[in-house]
Amino acid sequence: MNSFKIALAQFSPHIGNLESNAAKMLQQANAAKEQNADIIVFPELSTVGYPAEDLLLRPSLNKRTQQAFEQLASIKDIVLVFGFVNQTEDGQRYNSAAVMKNGQVLGIYNKQNLPNYSVFDEKRYFSEGHQHLVFEYLGHKFGVLICEDVWALPTVQQLAQLNVETALVLNASPYEVGKPQHRIETMAALTKQLNINLVYCNQVGGQDDLVFDGTSFVMNNSGEVALQAPSFVEDLYIAEYDAEQKAFKTGAITPVLNTMAEIYQSLVIATRDYVQRSGFPGVILGLSGGIDSALTLAIAADAIGADKVQAVMMPYTYTAQISVEDAAEQAKNMGVTFGIAEINPIVNGFMQTLFPFFGDAPTDATEENLQARSRGTLLMALSNKFGNLVLSTGNKSELSVGYCTLYGDMVGGFAVLKDVYKTIVFELAKYRNSISETPVIPERVITRPPSAELRPDQKDQDSLPEYEVLDAILYAYIEEDMSQDDIIAKGFDAEVVKKVIRLVDLNEYKRRQGAIGPRISSRAFSRERRYPIVNGWKPGI
Amino acid sequence: MNSFKIALAQFSPHIGNLESNAAKMLQQANAAKEQNADIIVFPELSTVGYPAEDLLLRPSLNKRTQQAFEQLASIKDIVLVFGFVNQTEDGQRYNSAAVMKNGQVLGIYNKQNLPNYSVFDEKRYFSEGHQHLVFEYLGHKFGVLICEDVWALPTVQQLAQLNVETALVLNASPYEVGKPQHRIETMAALTKQLNINLVYCNQVGGQDDLVFDGTSFVMNNSGEVALQAPSFVEDLYIAEYDAEQKAFKTGAITPVLNTMAEIYQSLVIATRDYVQRSGFPGVILGLSGGIDSALTLAIAADAIGADKVQAVMMPYTYTAQISVEDAAEQAKNMGVTFGIAEINPIVNGFMQTLFPFFGDAPTDATEENLQARSRGTLLMALSNKFGNLVLSTGNKSELSVGYCTLYGDMVGGFAVLKDVYKTIVFELAKYRNSISETPVIPERVITRPPSAELRPDQKDQDSLPEYEVLDAILYAYIEEDMSQDDIIAKGFDAEVVKKVIRLVDLNEYKRRQGAIGPRISSRAFSRERRYPIVNGWKPGI
Known part of the structure; x- marks a missing residue:
């Protein structure tokens, strides 16, 4: 059993540019080596970036991915764990992670849980994996998970039952208000329950309407945070595992920001x-x-x-x-x-x-x-x-x-x-x-x-209710999917509620032609709230 | 064994307006009764219309569906086979068909094959069914399928192995150039191969960017068309089954239109x-x-x-x-x-x-x-x-x-x-x-x-190549997903191809803010070609 160091590459990919992403990953791996890291973990689909949408369907993706592997193969003496699109010979396409050392691919993991709700469309692109990947290195037992996997209790339970000590989790988890704290709280409960350490590495940066906050972290099986990266910063973070203490040492912990910040x-x-x-x-x-x-x-x-x-x-x-x-x-x-x-x-x-x-x-x-x-x-x-x-x-x-x-x-x-x-x-x-x-x-x-x-x-208030009232009605209708009747029952003026809902429904055509903009809520227009323009749904119940 | 009549309601729903759709379905059922039809078949999801997108996620959909069932329950002495959203008590949501007679639901079928490619997002909304529905009526054995099911050979094979004589297929199959003829040809091969009759009822009408052509048909297990409805017309069509001949009688057959028409x-x-x-x-x-x-x-x-x-x-x-x-x-x-x-x-x-x-x-x-x-x-x-x-x-x-x-x-x-x-x-x-x-x-x-x-x-030709050349390059790049290198290899001028592809890639932001318009190809922009705006994919291979 050895002590070791893991680098978390809180990485901001350029979507679709595999060549430049692999070059940047290589730089980060070299920087990690300079800090004596034994392993470096990248976010989900780091070679192509997330979400690459229908670029994933372009026929040359496989060839480009192979080229990225060749670029990454040049680095020695550090284990790379990174995300890529795995197109297998039987024509399946997986959202996958590779474990690579000295140019050798030691293992491949195919994501098992594919989100296809909210802003996610992974079933459009990927098949589900059905097998865990576990490997021993430096006397330590590692498993690999990808994003949604870590939110699926049975999947993590199975991994824990394989006596995995530390799960390396590759993520592209989009930001929404409060999400950084929510992730940490949920994972703290999970690590304690299943007695497993988590190395959670998240993508950072904006991609069209999605924002990735990073906020990567390392958590011990006690639920304690050992390392927490800042939100919205692209950088490399190093966690140190102490074999004697059987735990990651407490390192730099950047608290999450307050809501407005x-x-x-x-x-x-x-x-x-x-x-x-x-x-x-x-x-x-x-x-x-x-x-x-x-x-x-x-x-x-x-x-x-x-x-x-x-x-x-x-x-x-x-x-x-x-x-x-x-x-x-x-x-x-x-x-x-x-x-x-x-x-x-x-x-x-x-x-x-x-x-x-x-x-x-x-x-x-x-x-x-x-x-x-x-x-x-x-x-x-x-x-x-x-x-x-x-x-x-x-x-x-x-x-x-x-x-x-x-x-x-x-x-x-x-x-x-x-x-x-x-x-x-x-x-x-x-x-x-x-x-x-x-x-x-x-x-x-x-x-x-x-x-x-x-x-x-x-x-504005000549045509609209006071913004406090308007926003409360909008939040109930849009974010909470409440019906007109239920919103009125909360005590809002019935005519005001009816007018607001009628306007929201009527103006889908306008929103559809509007510019994209960053999603910060759990129900952003367009990618996450896909309403028909011609729409005969009547408000009420 | 009896002879019988089946009505095909080539129906144009108003998306989301379950009340008016059910009322119109009732009218059509009454009209079918007047023509002595024993059974009437409606398109896929006829109560809510297709595609209803995120309206399917609104909490009151179930209540509205129940109300539509109550409306439809009033008609007697004709079997209704119609599409609806089936929300089960265990929290699953299915794309389903109901068989109803005299207000009684005699059977429910949950769609087994959910398309989640091209313009389709059914896995966002629905769980997969795993069971066939077979029923005997008037001495004839019927099965039910929904749209994509009939394109999945194993699914239809299983139904045929249950000795089903006629499959009632509820569809919302969007139009694209040549699709009406393509469906009929594919189904002719299938019916012969599996020795099964098909009653294929398709939605008709425009819904935002999708067009449904109808072109419903009845096909005998010989592969012969017995009835073919016109494209792009909302109406009721009646097919007659002759128990002696064990086949649907040849009725009105409207040939598909020529391409430009x-x-x-x-x-x-x-x-x-x-x-x-x-x-x-x-x-x-x-x-x-x-x-x-x-x-x-x-x-x-x-x-x-x-x-x-x-x-x-x-x-x-x-x-x-x-x-x-x-x-x-x-x-x-x-x-x-x-x-x-x-x-x-x-x-x-x-x-x-x-x-x-x-x-x-x-x-x-x-x-x-x-x-x-x-x-x-x-x-x-x-x-x-x-x-x-x-x-x-x-x-x-x-x-x-x-x-x-x-x-x-x-x-x-x-x-x-x-x-x-x-x-x-x-x-x-x-x-x-x-x-x-x-x-x-x-x-x-x-x-x-x-x-x-x-x-x-x-x-135009000061800035663009001749339209014959431009369109050929565009078709290869967009519809056929060919790479820049492959298009050049077809014999087009390299600089022209590079310029055209660069312009297509650059102008995603413009298209994203454009109005919706009817899809007639197999690769329409936006719903079917979902490209990121910020996009580092380099043309070439």
């Missing part, structure tokens, strides 16, 4: 990875003087640096002077590029062309949408001309009820606050102000009653 | 069902004088009637006079509302506001996009003001390579030609002209070289 950082990493991996030199957004764009701007600047962020204020007749002032002040606070582009000539152009069609039809939301679409098109023109990505600034409350203009304020490649309810937007703005010496978001932006400023003296 | 009708029904079931009074589209909008206009008028269609020509400096003439001529030919809206004042407004930002930056695609977005916003304003749905007119070739403007010509709720390559657009236009006495699409629209008319003397 956790959400904020998830949005920062999601934005950074989307922008940088799509190859944009920077971002541009419309800064309205309101809180959504203010928070989006702060996140963008924190993600990629203020020098790469351009903010544009696009006033019209109904824009309050304080909106212009607040926008300018925030841009100055943050040191981003700022410009003002009046939309009056554009709106006038539209009205001139539309006059013969509209005649004396009464003014309605059409004219409001024209303002929003003039702004959206302006942002796109600036994006087209200078190459910056447009960030969309709408929040989940607005998107839920369609209080936003398709092709207007919804334009953009990435919607930073897409899964963030308005009440949380306020909390995040306050949180962001609390972590700098001087607040970056002007106080007035946070305290003013929200307004789209699309008609004189407009307030 | 089949595609055309699929687009018509998809458009009609989307527009009507979304509750729009009519549609509006931009008519450019080009072939895509010309064909879209013809489909729209055929789908919902010319009186509900509004066409708008939106000329700018680069619009040829013949484009305006051709647009006007077609609108007149078809009898749709037609208007002209010059976009010059709008583009000028944008350029005025953008001047301080653009300075002397050279003209590029930005200015072209401004024209397209001015048009898109105009259409949306007319839609907002008068309530018509905007139809998007882009084709699959353009969408593949991103030769279209997001928030510009891509605006709209339904993209009629989304899955139709440009070369097929030409064929469809000719087909449509061939079926009216006088051509509805002016000849010049078909013969002119395609142009976006966004700069002087622009032709």
Whole structure:
């Protein structure tokens, strides 16, 4: 029995780029060797990244995977445990882990539990494995599990019954609010119950709408955490097993973040990875003087640096002077590029062309949408001309009820606050102000009653219930799948509930054409809440 | 042994509206009784419709299903075989068929083969059944199968081994080019091989991006078709079993359509069902004088009637006079509302506001996009003001390579030609002209070289290869999943292939924000080709 060191590569893959992923894995393995690690564990499907979606169906995946194996085979004297797609000769495809040493594959494990719910579609791609992988190394008995496996009690029980001392768990477990802590608590109960140590290595980074927090950890069979990596950081972490104590030594333990810090950082990493991996030199957004764009701007600047962020204020007749002032002040606070582009000539152009069609039809939301679409098109023109990505600034409350203009304020490649309810937007703005010496978001932006400023003296609350009420109804309907009747029974005004639910149902078409944005909840639109657009479901029971 | 009659309800459900579906099923059952049918067969999941997606996860589905059963229980003296979601007490959910007579459920069958590939996600919702359902009625032995089951040879073999004479197959089999004929040919081989009759009842109608063609049929165990329903028509069809001949009598057989008629009708029904079931009074589209909008206009008028269609020509400096003439001529030919809206004042407004930002930056695609977005916003304003749905007119070739403007010509709720390559657009236009006495699409629209008319003397072929070449490369890459190297090896110019593939990969973000549109291929974008936006996959092998 020996003491030994295990490295956890909290790794951020570039989806589909097996060559660069393998090169980076090799670097991490070399770094681990320098720290005398005996074993290095990578996340689930580390060679291709998670989720690679239908790239997994491309015929050359197998050949590319073999090339990645050849790249990884060059490193000696450290055991690599990494994720890959295992296409077997009988035509099956598995979500697998390889144990490799000195270029030799010593064992392969095929994931047994394939999630096919929520954001997961693994049964579209993979067959289920039916066998455990157990190996002895340095006098210690290891088993291998992949992500969902460790949440399936019978699977872990079987492994424990094989007298495995330590399970190496390769993960691509997406972030949602509170998930880092939830994982650790669940696994603490499991390790104690089954008397097994866990080395839990999780992917980190943003991939389209998914955010992976990392928060990898090593846990002893007492349920005690021996090592806990920070969330949202790509790095290598080393745990040391003490053969005498029969336990991992207590090393660096980074506590999980508080809720607002956790959400904020998830949005920062999601934005950074989307922008940088799509190859944009920077971002541009419309800064309205309101809180959504203010928070989006702060996140963008924190993600990629203020020098790469351009903010544009696009006033019209109904824009309050304080909106212009607040926008300018925030841009100055943050040191981003700022410009003002009046939309009056554009709106006038539209009205001139539309006059013969509209005649004396009464003014309605059409004219409001024209303002929003003039702004959206302006942002796109600036994006087209200078190459910056447009960030969309709408929040989940607005998107839920369609209080936003398709092709207007919804334009953009990435919607930073897409899964963030308005009440949380306020909390995040306050949180962001609390972590700098001087607040970056002007106080007035946070305290003013929200307004789209699309008609004189407009307030959001003219058309919508108070955000506390709206968000509570939305949460019950969307996150909790409650029925209209049950939500009314909780004490909300029946007419308000009916209106909100009708709006959520009606606006599926709008959401379907919106930009992707980072998922932070357990019921994000699109990938996780797949509703038909043509839909005759009647609210009620 | 008796002779008997079976009704096939080629049914078009309203997704999620169990109450109205059950009411319509009851009507059809009554109509079948009037024609002395002993049994009526409905499509897969007929009570809730297919695919109901995450509506299937709503907690009250079970209660709604029970209510539908109660509605259906009122009819006497005819056996109903219909599809429903079977939620069992142990918490499982099945895709099931019920056999009901006089309000009594005589048997339940749970689908055994759950497709989870292509456009299907059934493992997200359902557990697999493991038992056959066989029943005797009128001296005849029946079995029940659901859709994918009949494509799984072992499943049908087992049923045949139970001495079943006739399998009742409930289907929601989506249309793709040639699929109606393919089904019949495959089933002819199967029935002969296994000596079993098939009563194949398929859903009909459009549901978001899926089109169901119906084309239900009855086939004897000789492989001969005894009855074949027309494609794309909702109706009731009656087959008669002759106990003496031990075969279904040859009844009405509607041959499948030729390819262009089949595609055309699929687009018509998809458009009609989307527009009507979304509750729009009519549609509006931009008519450019080009072939895509010309064909879209013809489909729209055929789908919902010319009186509900509004066409708008939106000329700018680069619009040829013949484009305006051709647009006007077609609108007149078809009898749709037609208007002209010059976009010059709008583009000028944008350029005025953008001047301080653009300075002397050279003209590029930005200015072209401004024209397209001015048009898109105009259409949306007319839609907002008068309530018509905007139809998007882009084709699959353009969408593949991103030769279209997001928030510009891509605006709209339904993209009629989304899955139709440009070369097929030409064929469809000719087909449509061939079926009216006088051509509805002016000849010049078909013969002119395609142009976006966004700069002087622009032709599509300035930026893209000839459409014959482009579509062949796209088909190989998208439909056939061929690699760049393999496509080049077929003899295409290497640089052209590389450019096309790069454009397809780059433009995933654009497609993701595009409108849904009817699927007619075996590899439609989005539901069937799920690619990540951030994607490091390198073309080549």
